[in-house]
Amino acid sequence: MTDDEFEPDPERVVALREIADEIRGESSERKQLANILYRTSDLYDESEDTSPEEIVRNVKFILEVTERGGLGR
Numbered sequence: 001m002t003d004d005e006f007e008p009d010p011e012r013v014v015a016l017r018e019i020a021d022e023i024r025g026e027s028s029e030r031k032q033l034a035n036i037l038y039r040t041s042d043l044y045d046e047s048e049d050t051s052p053e054e055i056v057r058n059v060k061f062i063l064e065v066t067e068r069g070g071l072g073r
Contacts, residue, residue, distance in 0.1 A: 008046035016041035028066055035062055 016037050024034035039055050042048040065071055 006043040006052075009044040010046075012044045013041045016044070032062055032066060 020034040020037035020041070023030055023037065025031070036059050039050075039058055042050045043052065043055065
């Protein structure tokens with residue numbers, strides 16, 4: 001899959017972000033999943049400049065921070 005396959009798609013951005021908002025909850029797992037969906041929506045947001053590789057790196061960072069117990073530890 002190449003970056004040019006992610007053409008701006010405002011409807012997809014809205015749909016992914018609405019799902020993320022519905023999923024978000026109090027548990028860290030729900031928050032993580034919502035954050036991943038939100039970051040994925042950035043692929044289709046013309047105001048964002050990101051790539052699948054950047055999103056994967058960001059998701060890995062989110063999971064590593066969670067595993068360590070947060071940023072402050």
